[in-house]
Amino acid sequence: MTDPLRLGIAGLGTVGTGVVKIVQTHADMLAARTGRPVTISAVSARSRNKDRGVDLSGYAWEDDPVALAGRDDVDVLVELMGGTDGPARAATRAAIARGKHVVTANKAMLAVHGQGLAEEAEAAGVALRFEAAVAGGIPVVKALSESLSANRITRVMGVMNGTCNYILTRMEASGLPYGKVFKEAADLGYLEADPQLDVGGIDAGHKLALLASIAFGTQVDFDNVHLEGIDRITIEDITRAGDMGYRIKLLGVAQMSEARGLEQRMTPCLVPRKSPLGQLRNATNMVVIDGDSCGQIVLRGAGAGEGPTASAVMADVLDIARGLILPVFGQPARTLKAVPPAAASAPAAWYLRLSLLDKPGALARIATVLGDEGLSIDRMRQYGRHGEAAPVLIVTHKGTRDALDHAMAKFDATGVLSAAPVAIRIEEV
């Protein structure tokens, strides 16, 4: 194995440039670790003349990423263009069809077309790897598909969108409302061109769907990820949740049971402030994996950025250089199960924030509604009146989302609330 492994890099944004830098600065180290040189044959990007701060003069240039993928001197297509379809998918399919390996950071493409691409790659006997697509530099794809593969995974969860976690952290620290902090983040360039990809949970939902596939041996099913964004989170909830010992996170959770099916949620949740997830500040990512033998494994690191993402891309490249080639989602794609989505989410404790009017028996009526729906109260806190109403916080014992929805629907009829109630799931960590 002394033949070089020759890369064709499609996409020279931040991550592509980072990959070029690693190949250039660490050539000797990479060769020592894999037993063969890792080289770049050709590159492709939208603009040829942009100064990217790296020397590309030694590499062939292709305007068309599909042509890049088909070059005889390319062994691995490194796809860093992004996008569900278009050039990314066309180049990926072209590479596979020509018997070349593919390494990609493209969560959107795999979340939508992962099953088909995996079947094509496995039929062609090539690798299709995507460590960089989930949680940046954190090696979670490998952890799930290799390190923890003797475990029945019971739950995968995580904070996998750094921008959302930054916004929530900043709201708590500054006391500024969501809209102001969103604006700040936009001005800092932290948001995708379509910000809903971030704050709507779509980007993180893509990642969760990929992890769920590996964890449970199921076909990627992004359509059934229940998505709720962070735009409805108020400063008041951040503060009140803090009073009760929690922090609000945009948390992805995937769990599967034979009885209930596959549950995938990317929604704001409360987690204990003192838990690893609760301690996670700013743009850092964290993935928490529960397995029947390993117990709980927590992985933490940078979820984005040039270096961390390029590190993950290169991890996949080096595995290919070393001949470590697995099925795309850990087990052969044709054996991945199509599992029905869970009809209901797992029972949880709930945080409720109510604005209670100053009427006799008001709290009793609320408690009665909850009790009628089988939701018992774990903790309750009433604050002094603001205007005509008093904020009341309730943490329930575990109950179903159905029970909660029924209770929420009945609250209106009690006539004791001055505003719509807020309910947020409390995830057990």
Place this chain on the structure above:
Amino acid sequence: MTDPLRLGIAGLGTVGTGVVKIVQTHADMLAARTGRPVTISAVSARSRNKDRGVDLSGYAWEDDPVALAGRDDVDVLVELMGGTDGPARAATRAAIARGKHVVTANKAMLAVHGQGLAEEAEAAGVALRFEAAVAGGIPVVKALSESLSANRITRVMGVMNGTCNYILTRMEASGLPYGKVFKEAADLGYLEADPQLDVGGIDAGHKLALLASIAFGTQVDFDNVHLEGIDRITIEDITRAGDMGYRIKLLGVAQMSEARGLEQRMTPCLVPRKSPLGQLRNATNMVVIDGDSCGQIVLRGAGAGEGPTASAVMADVLDIARGLILPVFGQPARTLKAVPPAAASAPAAWYLRLSLLDKPGALARIATVLGDEGLSIDRMRQYGRHGEAAPVLIVTHKGTRDALDHAMAKFDATGVLSAAPVAIRIEEV
């Protein structure tokens, strides 16, 4: 690849029993994930008739682990006996000589004989894997040798002995002194037969030496791990360090620079209370890896116990079943460098606790000594007098261990201290 992968398990303690349970309960899942059945052919242990709560009737019994290793129906020796030499090493060498793979949880054997065994295994073309030897269920060996292998690793550190972390956590929570908590831990069965392996840092030092080899491409060099145990840690230091925003951990740190050589320390250190390491309670382990591209990656999980350790053993077995075989320490053993140990540890901030006599100019004399040695004071706190002396806490700016040692030696001559000063390194995290 539909031939079964056949295991011979030497050692049926907690971990061995855990491995048997996984193979028995998850047979279908393991076959689905690796594409072939994983079976057990034979087992070996000291006592044949002990009830281990698992059915061993389907497996051949060998009294002699070397005979087990040589059986024709064994493809992989799973070595779970422990011990630097003796049967563990004999069986490992026998397996390698017969062209069989070895999976072991034996940190002591590898810390001492790792280089030789790796050379033998690689010459024979077999795998010698040890994920379970370091930090139990945390997949740190794979993270370093594969996931982060495109990084120049700048530092590996971690809390890798759960018993020590339990003792320190319990001291802080209970206010009980070291001796009492040590006794408790012994009564609970948390300590090795030779407790110095735990509280003296030896066990954790073995683990650090293995990680350093992978991280830096160097030969395992346990002899040059600087070891300090936790037995000198007092309640007073735990409390005072807390006042200054720190927690005391038995922390392993490995770092290498061309200029200074390889530095390996397993010593009590202060870390910020709010950092992931500072938040780590009880027997949980944590490894923190800094790389030039990935930034800081934190891995957290159970460092011991039946399930977590068996999970790690099986991860190695499944890699072998899938044909994923790497050099033992990530790159060929014959290319690992023999690096001189660092002559001095990296500069650090230091925590000093002094008992200052009530004499005019006492503090000035201490400050002068520190200043003369080039150690400047970052923060200082003086408490009210206890008897004739007042406790004084000092946090210095970064300085060398040499400067600190010189200052400590001069303190005595000042005549203003009522007791020996205490100094503990503050590790930047």
